[in-house]
Amino acid sequence: MRADCARCFGLCCVALPFTASTDFAVTKRGGDPCRNLLEDFRCGIHARLRDEGYRGCTVYDCFGAGQRLSQDTFGGRDWRQDPETARTMFAAFPALRQLHELLWYVTEALTLAPARAVHGELSRARDEIEGHARGGPGALAALDAEAVRRDVGGLLLRVSELVRDTVPGRKKDHRGADLAGARLRGARLRGAGLRGALLIGADLSGADLRTADLIGADLRDADLSGADLRDALFLTQPQVSAAHGDGATRLPDALQRPAHWPAGRRTKHSAAPSRRSPARPGRA
CATH class of the missing domain: 2.160.20.80 (E3 ubiquitin-protein ligase SopA)
Incomplete structure (x- = not known):
């Protein structure tokens, strides 16, 4: 669940849109490669992103979804060599990114002793999320990741309440x-x-x-x-x-x-x- 950009096809630099602002120097549509993306999928201004007006790039994290989609879901076939994969790949990326973020939360929740009473439910939720994440390109592109997030959100709220109840006194x-x-x-x-x-x-x-x-x-x-x-x-x-x-x-x-x-x-x-x-x- 940690990004490994060296094994990704620059998906966040292509699939996602951004708007010219204090965080991005230019406006870019989703599906269009960033003008700073090199042929080997590296960023041409990585060391100067903040100086060049791309602060938003420095705080983005895909939780490892980029390399999983690139290497596992699409078997190492990149969108430049196989353009027919591009549309599905770019549609699947945001969904898989949400699933990986949920996996981060659920994995953390499983380490919290005060939430032991719901560890069974958390384990089942993790398996369900993983099941979605292992889906094929079409299934990921069509997935309602927001619905999955809502289902897991209630469980994470219970975890929060169990843990915070261990703190003495009235909580804000x-x-x-x-x-x-x-x-x-x-x-x-x-x-x-x-x-x-x-x-x-x-x-x-x-x-x-x-x-x-x-x-x-x-x-x-x-x-x-x-x-x-x-x-x-x-x-x-x-x-x-x-x-x-x-x-x-x-x-x-x-x-x-x-x-x-x-x-x-x-x-x-x-x-x-x-x-x-x-x-x-x-x-x-």
Whole structure:
């Protein structure tokens, strides 16, 4: 469930559309190759993406769907050598990406001891998702991935409740709340419900977000400097990469510190957050 771009046919650079904005330098239709995509499917400006105006590319993650579709589903046949595969491949990619994101959540949930009561249901859900992911090109292209996400979402909510109930005291419930630009510096949000919360540009510096449910929370340009996100529930790499952090930000072991974060403490006169940013992360 980790992207391996060297084994992918540049699918995110072709299948997905993007619009000229603070995140992308140009507008591109889905199915059209990005002008920076090389013949070997590598990015010609990978080391300069942010400088060239492609910040959105630096926070995208396919959860390993790209290489699976390229090498397993299509058996290594790329869309350039076999153009007849292109339309189906590009339609199947977003569906498989959603399935892999769900697998990330379910796999994490199966490691959580407080959710042991629903581990059986989680295992069955994982098998069902894997069944869809192993489907052929046509089946993936036609799959209603949103319906699969809705089915699994209720189960993940139960997992969240079981885990957060272990945190003593009253927990804040900000599920789906519009907290864009909110001043939450040093906030005690341990065990909080932040599913789907809009946190664009929010000041969460120094906040305690341990065991907070962050599935689908929009952390674009949020300030996570010095924040504690250890054991945060359902946090993903794209969410972290879209935020601002520093050397004092504590992350779950499964996630990596983004290369664009400063190694030391981030000062308050650093670049101000913007409300316009990469595509909103997934939700369940």
